[in-house]
Amino acid sequence: MPDNPTNDQRLPGRALPPGTGVVVALMFAVASTSSAAAQGEDGDRITSSDYTIDLYKGTVHGSARMVGLGGAFVAIGEGVDGNLVNAATAALRPGYSVDHFDYWLGFALTSPFSVGDAFNTGGFASEGGFDQSGFHYLAPSVNLQWGPFGVGLTFELTEASMNSSGRAASGIDDSNLRVQMMTARLQTAYQLIDDQFMVGVGAIFVVQRILGGQGLLEQQELFVTDGFSFEVGAIYRPNEEHYRLGASFEGQVDTSRNGDDVIAEGFYLPRGIYKPWELRFGGAYQFGVALNRVWRDVDAVVHDEVGDLWDSMSDDARALYTRETWRRLRREYRAQPRHYLLTTVALHLIGQADAGVSVESFLVQRVQRSGGDVSFSVRWGLETDLIPNWVAIRYGNYIEPSRVAQTNPRFHYTFGVDVKLGWWDVFGIWSEDYLWRLGLSADIARSYAVWSLGIGGWY
Secondary structure, eight states, X not given: OOSSOOTTOOOSSOOOOTTXXXXXXXXXXXXXXXXXGGGOSTTOBOOSSOOEEOOOOOSOOSOHHHHHTTTOOTTTOOTTGGGGTOGGGGGOOOTTOOSSEEEEEEEEEEEEEEESOTTSSOSGGGGGTOOOOOOEEEEEEEEEEXXXXXXXXXXXXXXXXXXXXXSBOSSGGGOSEEEEEXXXXXXXXXXXXXXXXXXXXXXEEEEEXXXXXXXXXTOEEEEEEEEEEEEEEEEEOOTTOSEEEEEEEEOOEEOOOOOSOEEETTEEEOSSOEEOOEEEEEEEEEEESOXXXXXXXXXXXXXXXXXXXXGGSOHHHHHHHHHHHHHHHHHHHHHSOOOEEEEEEEEEEEOOOTTEEOHHHHHHTBOOEEOOSOEEEEEEEEEEEEETTTEEEEEEEEEEOOOBTTSOOEEEEEEEEEEEEEEOOTTTTSOTXXXXXXXXXXXXXXXXXXXXXXXEEOX
8 A cells, every 4th residue: 555645536345334443443542643724624524534533432342351440450450450550550469479489461452342432532433333232352461470570461452344335254264354463562660668559650562454445355454544642650568457559651652644635435534543541540449358468479488487497408408498488478368358349430531633523423424522621530340259268249330422513421321240260279389279250240331232251260
């Protein structure tokens, strides 16, 4: 594809079918940075590529626990769940992590079962018969920790296929358009002040593609762009206290380029991508047992207990004593009371999309101005053990901002449950006492309903 096609130049591939723009909206969570002022007033036709698409993703995506808590996860930051909202997550060592080196794996899946207005813009796209159900969201994650230092890597993968009627494709042969997006986050974090204060920084890499043509082998690349951003975060968790505080900032992604109009069978495409900045604050308080258990490094515990005798011990004796100490620390943690009620809140501030238009404006190629002001999202959630050591439940709410004048902020209800599955060391790969859990959650609002699935450890 030429870098700067002229107004008369058509990109290869089939025409974009109905539903294309919604899929793009669900996938991108980004915006171009050209001016929309040249497009005229609301309802006017889009007649060039000189416009901004406000693609802020106001709904919560992520692990089953994060969705179940209404996205209020900035201050919690445990495991890999917090990677999406706080770069300091990778350094947080909860009480059940006693190894000097530890690692965490996670996998999240989100799929819609009823979505009529994905971006809370009043169903602007429905006038054109667009379908908003053809997307799925995957988020595999891994965190590696060495003492007070941690590294986190998270991929957000979304792909949707649409057929010529604007419906979700039933298979590769039924697909006329595939939309792909990947967001990769690489984060580093460190503990300070006796392991009570975590700080982190990270890089964000975004790639998006639109492929046109029926069947996998016939599809051609219609649009591709990528960009970088940065993020910073902090978590304060005083030892043996019941509260926790967090804050994070995520910068904008901007890959816009000046040039001629970019046209795909009559659709004017944006010149690049732009993801607005986001500033987050959060707090959590846990009734019952303390939220912030002291992190105990098994190597430090062994040296404190053995003292000068360590040098006189054989390698086998050292290994045996360390292993038994590890088992004892894990048993002590699991033996502590589990009755608790966790409350968590968060405030997200989202930047402007200068003179922008909504996602649905791109769908129907008509102007609907969006993102003219800074937006905010308030989130809160509750979590407790329904059956101690077996079943945990969650409830949350959050306010999804409205970025257009035609609709109001949308109120979401979220629900979640974790069920303990049992012990399994995965053929020796995981710890000998590793307990697995299955997490399920749902997010329901006006013209929006999705479910999420997560698999991880039970602690």
